[in-house]
Structures are given as structure tokens and as C-alpha cells.
Amino acid sequence: MDISTTKAPPPTEPADARPPADDRRKSNSATRPGDRVFLGLSRGSGIVLLTIMGAIAAFLTYRTVLALSDNSGNFFTTFEWDTAATPPKFGIPVLVFGTVVSSIIALVIAVPIAVAIALFISHYAPRKLSGPIAYVIDLLAAVPSIVYGLWGALVVAPHLVGLYSWLDDYLGWTGIFEYSGGAPRSLMTVGILLAIMILPIITNVSREVFLQSPKMHEEAALALGATRWEVIRMSVLPFGRSGVISASMLGLGRALGETIAVATVLSPSFLINASLLDPGGGTFAQNIASKFNEADEFGRDALIASGLVLFVITLLVNGAARLIIARRKEYSGANA
Amino acid sequence: MSTDTVIKTPAPSTLSAARLPRWAPLVVALGSAATAVAIGMVAGLHSRLQWGMIAALLFVVASYVIAARVEGQRQAKDRLATSLVWVAFLLAIIPLASLLWETVARGSKVFDMYFLTHSMGTLGDREVGGGIYHALLGTLQQVALASLIAVPIGLLTAIYLVEYGRGKLAKVVTFFVDVMTGIPSIVAGLFVLTFWILILGFDFSGWAGAMALSILMMPVVVRSTEEMLKLVPNELREASLALGVPKWRTILKVVLPTSIGGITTGVMLAVARITGETAPVLLVVWGTNFINTNPFEGAQSSLPLYIYQQYAAGNSASYDRAWAAALTLIGFVMILNLVARGIARWKAPKTGR
Numbered sequence: 001m002d003i004s005t006t007k008a009p010p011p012t013e014p015a016d017a018r019p020p021a022d023d024r025r026k027s028n029s030a031t032r033p034g035d036r037v038f039l040g041l042s043r044g045s046g047i048v049l050l051t052i053m054g055a056i057a058a059f060l061t062y063r064t065v066l067a068l069s070d071n072s073g074n075f076f077t078t079f080e081w082d083t084a085a086t087p088p089k090f091g092i093p094v095l096v097f098g099t100v101v102s103s104i105i106a107l108v109i110a111v112p113i114a115v116a117i118a119l120f121i122s123h124y125a126p127r128k129l130s131g132p133i134a135y136v137i138d139l140l141a142a143v144p145s146i147v148y149g150l151w152g153a154l155v156v157a158p159h160l161v162g163l164y165s166w167l168d169d170y171l172g173w174t175g176i177f178e179y180s181g182g183a184p185r186s187l188m189t190v191g192i193l194l195a196i197m198i199l200p201i202i203t204n205v206s207r208e209v210f211l212q213s214p215k216m217h218e219e220a221a222l223a224l225g226a227t228r229w230e231v232i233r234m235s236v237l238p239f240g241r242s243g244v245i246s247a248s249m250l251g252l253g254r255a256l257g258e259t260i261a262v263a264t265v266l267s268p269s270f271l272i273n274a275s276l277l278d279p280g281g282g283t284f285a286q287n288i289a290s291k292f293n294e295a296d297e298f299g300r301d302a303l304i305a306s307g308l309v310l311f312v313i314t315l316l317v318n319g320a321a322r323l324i325i326a327r328r329k330e331y332s333g334a335n336a
Numbered sequence: 337m338s339t340d341t342v343i344k345t346p347a348p349s350t351l352s353a354a355r356l357p358r359w360a361p362l363v364v365a366l367g368s369a370a371t372a373v374a375i376g377m378v379a380g381l382h383s384r385l386q387w388g389m390i391a392a393l394l395f396v397v398a399s400y401v402i403a404a405r406v407e408g409q410r411q412a413k414d415r416l417a418t419s420l421v422w423v424a425f426l427l428a429i430i431p432l433a434s435l436l437w438e439t440v441a442r443g444s445k446v447f448d449m450y451f452l453t454h455s456m457g458t459l460g461d462r463e464v465g466g467g468i469y470h471a472l473l474g475t476l477q478q479v480a481l482a483s484l485i486a487v488p489i490g491l492l493t494a495i496y497l498v499e500y501g502r503g504k505l506a507k508v509v510t511f512f513v514d515v516m517t518g519i520p521s522i523v524a525g526l527f528v529l530t531f532w533i534l535i536l537g538f539d540f541s542g543w544a545g546a547m548a549l550s551i552l553m554m555p556v557v558v559r560s561t562e563e564m565l566k567l568v569p570n571e572l573r574e575a576s577l578a579l580g581v582p583k584w585r586t587i588l589k590v591v592l593p594t595s596i597g598g599i600t601t602g603v604m605l606a607v608a609r610i611t612g613e614t615a616p617v618l619l620v621v622w623g624t625n626f627i628n629t630n631p632f633e634g635a636q637s638s639l640p641l642y643i644y645q646q647y648a649a650g651n652s653a654s655y656d657r658a659w660a661a662a663l664t665l666i667g668f669v670m671i672l673n674l675v676a677r678g679i680a681r682w683k684a685p686k687t688g689r
Contacts, residue, residue, distance in 0.1 A: 038584035042496035045489045046509040049558070052551060053512050056523065059530040116424030124421050133425070135677070140432050142673045144612020146640040147662045150647055151435045154655065159385065196431045203428075227414035250518065257520020259615035260640070264647060285522045289615055300534065307526040311519070318518035322511065 060308040067301035075305065081270050081287070083299035090302050092309060097272050098187060098281035099310075102262070103255040105191025105276070106198055111248050113195075114202035121203070122210040123232060134207065141200035149264030152193040153185070157265065160184045160192075164277045178275035185267035188276040190283075193261055198251035205250060205325075209243025210236055242324055249321035253314050259285035284310040354406055361399060361419075368394035388430070392423045436666070443663025446656045452664070456625035461649040468661050470627040471642035474542055477631040478621070478638055479611050481546035482553055487603055489550075490557025497558070498565040499587055516555040524551040525616030533620060540622035542631030545638065548616035553606045560602025564595040597683020604676035608669045614640035639665045 068075055070088060078091025117137065121130045161184055168179035217235035226234065263286040266279070273280040282290075288303045295303060372391035381387065396419045404412035446464075454467035493513070497506055528548040532538050568591050576586040592599070617623075622635035623645055639661055646658035 032582050032584075034584045035582055038587070039496075039500055042492040042500060043505070045492035046496045046501075046505065048489055049493055049509060049516070049554060050512055052554075053516060055531065056519075056527040056551075059527060059535070060523075063530050063534065113424045113427060116421045117428055120421045120425045124418060125425075136432065137428065139670070139673070140428070142608060142669055143432075143435060144614075144640060144665055144669060146612065146614045146643050147435070147439065147666055150643060150658055150662055151438060153647070155434065155438050162386075199428060227410055229414040229417035230410070232417070253518040257518075257522065259520065259522040260618070260644060264644065285520055285615065288522055288526070289618055292619060297534070300529070304526050304530060307523055311523045314518055314520055314523070315515060318515045319511075321518075322514045 056311065057308075060304055060311060063301045064305040064308045067298065067305045070298065071302070079270070079272070081291070081302075083295065083302045088298060088302070092284075092306055094270050094272055095282055095284045095287055095306060098266075098286075099256055099283040101276065101281070102187045102190045102194060102283060103252055105188060106194035106255045107248060107252055109192060109195035110199050110202055110251060111244070114199050114247070114251070115206055115244055117199070117203045118206035118210055119232060119236070121207050123228070123236065134204075137200050137203050140196070141204075145197065145258060145261045146264070148193060148197055149261035152189065152261060152265040156193065157184050157189055160189055164188070167277065175274050176276055179277040180275075182279065183267065184277060185265055185279045186275075186277050187266070187273075187281050190262050190266050191276075193265055194255045194258055197258060197261065198254045201254060202244075202247045202251040205247035206240065206244050209240040209247070213239040242327075246321040246324040249317050249324070253318045253321065256283075256317065257285055257310060257314050258283075259289050262286040263289040355411075356403060356406055360402070361415075364399045364402065365395055368392075368398055385430075392426070395419060396423060439659060439663050439666055442656070442659040443661075445660065447660040447663055451657075451660055455627045459625070461654050462651050464653045464656075466657060468639065468642055468657075468664060470624065471637040471639045471661065472664070473627065473629065474621070474631070474636035474638040475611060475640075478542045478545045478549060478617070478636070479607060481543060481631060482549035482610055483603070483607060485546065485550035486553035486557055486606070490554045490606075491561055491599070493554075493558045494561035494565060495587060495591075497562055499583070499591070513555045513558045516551075517559065519552070520615075521548075521552055521613050522615040522619070524548045525619035527551070528616065528620050539633070540620060540635045541633055542621055542628075542636040545617045545621035545636070546631065548620055549610040549613060552613060552616070553610050556606040556609060557603055560605065561595075561599050564598030564602065565591060567598065568594045597679055600683075601676040601680040604672050604679070608672040608676070611669055611672070612640055612665060614638075614644055617641045618644065639668075 071078075071090060072087035073080060073089035073091050075091050077093060078089055079094055081090045081094075082088065083090055121134050121137075125133055164177075164179040164184050165181075167177040171177040172179070213236045217239070218231050221231040221235050262283050266282065266286055268282040268286060268290060269280040270282065271280050284306050288307055291299065291303060369391045371394055372387050375381075375390055376387040396416065399419050400412050400416045403415040407415075450465075451467040452472065453469050454465075455470035456466045459466040493509065497510060497513075500506075501509070525548045528544050528551075532544050532547065533540065538544065572590050572594060573586055576590045577583065581589070617638045618641055621638060621641065623637050623641045624635040625637070628634050628636045643658045643661045643665065646654040646661065
């Protein structure tokens, strides 16, 4: 589904696209009430979709304005989230930090592995196996995020204690990898979990792009005596670079907005902690999910304000990813 | 693969370098696995995961070194890349296997008919027993309602984009459908919360959850349906139109039936996706321990939300319930996935190419 946009445009053009018949077609369809109703319905649905997007932005902005007008702190620089206080004081820098850091960890882990798996499916795996393997990767995408959360908190986190102590022993001096014991419900754990969750989408999009890489280039490289790795490095990877970038951005969009898995695994605090291994921090989505039940009406507005920021960020990331894919599509004429 | 044949076919000549035999990777793999087990035993490492990592590392290093000595630098690099790619694949299998295994193992503890047919009711968090009937009911109702909203809109939009759409509107819709696929689920929940509950003043209900879920479902349905409609051969459309059949009847009687298998698959995958969504349900359905058969009034529960709440309760009885509910949810989603892909295979449209 997501992958679709990377495919070459299909050869099919609806039958009535031929220009000469254009005028007649118009008058013709006007005489058929069924056609007009159907066109109206389907175009209407498209417009409904656009309206929903617009409404999301409008309604969230409206409540955000309400919340911000009563905020005594600065929304962008206050390191607190105290909406029940009088006057209320809240800001998002801690959330920005947590969201960005956990997503970056996820990308750093997931992108190389996903690209390798995509290459495995497109160029390395035996032909007969590549279908089932792609299916197994899709299964990873089918697992609900709450199950990832449960698994992350109760199975993965306890297993990470050893790794974190080891990192603390050898890299603790950097300050980033300090670990003071206890349940490792930290941004690092969240990042590892997110990496597993965004692996399928990055793999799928990259795989589609790699499969499209020009066969001629590959065969030319082989004919010059290149090894399989050299073929990939010289003809597949350069061709797929923009595809991998946009795939990573789609994955980033997922990681930024992931809610319940993060809320389950992270033990949040409203502090920026330099150490990634110690519990603490928070993300936009996680903050909304965990604070929502206790929030009063104003508290909800404040959470909506942070939700709007998340919405805008994911919109920008996803939009950029789609634009990169779309731009690439125009060049894929070289593909034929 | 053409790659192999091309590399291997050249007739032996004085120019060809030494090659490792075909069974070499297997031997190296077995050797490094054995060494890893030995190291693990000697060093007293308990985690099988560490054994696996040591084995993988040994395999990568050993095959590189051996290849570099026998075959030369370029071939060694090739083997390094090959083994790294294999290791990456195996690395991705570990979490999936572990997740499925743990869910089945821990979930089967309290999973039985009683669990499926009873609600939590007034049962305390720490007490053993209780079930997911109320959550199951809520999930089914909310997902059904969400599909009722999202499927028609999604189908019609896809039809618009493929059969009618040219010009600016279609381009804008395509772009925003793509962007909409990436909307975080919690934002969809926040939207329904503002619009339906805070501004229009309705109460938390299953219906509100269904609306939020339908927002997440629509773009998925549009995308997959669009793909399927594009696969319908144009000759079919032309034949129908040439017989004087109106366009709308052509779409309903020719285009849709041809692609119905793929569309069903897409819809089922979309259903599977929203069934597991927790965040919007958490915001607008609120959750309850009692059976509420009316999705339009009062708080309901849902499976993902139930798991979240049982996890949050934080004791062994509730963890058992959470795992059993996770098993139910995963089972449901996986079966939907398998059936959907089965249908896709069985009813794959004949593209005529």
C-alpha cells in the first residue's frame, strides 16, 4: 500500500481519455444521470478526505489557541508540564528531546538492517525463498503496537540489563551511556523497540526500489567482472539512494508518532536526561496517552496543543518523503 | 539467479583465481556456531542470545579472513557483504520469533473459554480470573462501525482517482491520502476528542472510537483499492463502453468484480491494522470493566485498551490476563492477515500480460 507510489505509473489510461471524443463525451455523460450521480459520489468522497485533513488541523489549532492563551510558561522553552497549577505552566522541549532522540536511535538501528534485508530479498535470497521472506517481514508489521509494548516492557527490557551494564562499564565515561541500574525503561529501550516496529516499512519501500534498479546496469557491471557486492555498490545502491532516504523518512514518521508501545515501555519523567540508558524523558504521543486520564479540561487542551505539534512534524516528514518518491518517479524513465 | 551463472560460467583459464568450494560457507557457519557454544560454556554466558551474537560475529569475521587469504580482497568483500546481509535477516527474525513465542507461552496460561466469555465486572485488579468478553465485543463493534464509514469512502475515492481523476483535485487527493497514511493514531484520536467530545459535547463512546479508527483506515483502503483498480486491464473497460454501457455501470459491473479479490484483501488488511490500535480508543472510548452492548452510548472497552489497562495494573494476575488478551488479539490479526493474503492469491486478477 505504502509501496505503491514507488511503482512505475501503470500503462492503463481510462478508456475515455482519447482527446478527440472529449467534447462529445462531456455532453454524453451529462445526459446520463447515473454517471453524474456516480461521479459526484466518488469525487465527493475525495473531498471528504481532504475535509477531514483540514478539519484535523483546524480543530486542533482552535483548542491549541485556547490552551496557549492561558499558559504562563513559554510553550517552546518551559521544562515543565503542570497544567493543574494556577497559573498553568507547560512546555514541550522535553518532549521534543525525547521524541527526536528515540526516533534517531530507532533510525540508526533500523535503516542499515532494513536496507540489508531489502537487498537480501531483492538480490541475495534464493528466488523461491524471497516471497516467503517478504511475508515474514510483513508479519512484523502486522503485530499490534500494544503487543510490541507488552513484549518490550516484560520481555525485552529485562534482557537489556546485561547489555546496558556492559555499555556503562566501557562507554559510561561519555555520559550518554551511563546506567545506574534498575529497570531499563529508557529512551534507548524505546529506540530499540521502535527500530523493530519501523523495520518492515523501510524494508518494503527499499526493496521495491532495489527491484526497479536497471537490469542493464547490473548486467554491464557483471560483464566487467564485478562481484555481486560490487554490482550492488555500483548500480543498485546509487539508483536506490533516494528511495532509501524516503523509506527512512516514512519510518521516521512512524517512529515519531508511535504512542502506546512507548507509553508501555518508557518510565517517563519530565526531565532531560543526558544518559540514554537511564529511565526518564518522554515523547509527544506517550505524554498524551499517559497524562490524558488525569487531565482536566484545560489539561486536555494543553495535550492537544502538543498533539498539534506532533501532527505538523509528521505531516512535514511524510510530505517530504512522498515528494522525494514522486520526484524520483519522473527519472525512472531510465529504468526501461 | 543470473548473477551466479555469469560469475561461474567462464571456462577455467590461467586468469581465473582460486575459489573457495561451495560448501565453505556452511562449514564456516557450523564451525563458528560450535566455537560460540564453546566460548559461551566456558565463559558462563547464560543468554542464548549472546551465544547467537558471538556465532554471528565469528561467522562474519572468519568468512572474511578465509576468503581474503584464498580468493583475494575483492571476493572477500563480496563474501563479507553476503554474510552481513544474511546476519541482518536473521537478526530481524529473532524479535518476531521471540514475540510470537512469548505471547503464546505466557498467554496460554489463562486463555480458555471462560476467559473469552466473561467480562471483568467488579473483579479487582489483583484477583485471578475475569475475562475479555466486554473488550472483544467493543473491538468487534468499533471495528465494524469504522469499516462501515471508511470502506465506502475509501472505495469511492479510489474509484475517483483511477477512473475519473485527472487534474488538480486528483493530484491533491493523492498527495493527502499518502500523507494521511502517516498520521499518528493518537492525532486521529485527539481530533475526534476535540470535535466530537469537547466541542459537540457528546460522551465517550464506541462510536467516537469508530470515527477515529475510520480516519486511520480510509487512506489504507484508498491505497490498496487504487492499486487493484489499476491492475484491471483497460480492454475490459473499453469492451464494456463500446457496447454502450454507461461508465458507472461499467465500473460497478466490470471493473469492481474483476478486482474484488484484491480489494477484499486490502480491506481486511486495513481491518487488521485498526484492530490493534490503542491510542485513539484510549482517548475517546475511555474503557470500562463492564459489558456495554451499545456502541453509541457510554464507555466501552476494546482488546488493545484492555491489554494496556491490565498491563498498567502491574501485578502477576493482570499480566497473565494481558498476555492472554494479547494472544487473542495477535491470533485475530494474524488470521485476518493469512486469510486476506489467501484471497489475494486465489483471486489474483489476470492482468492479460
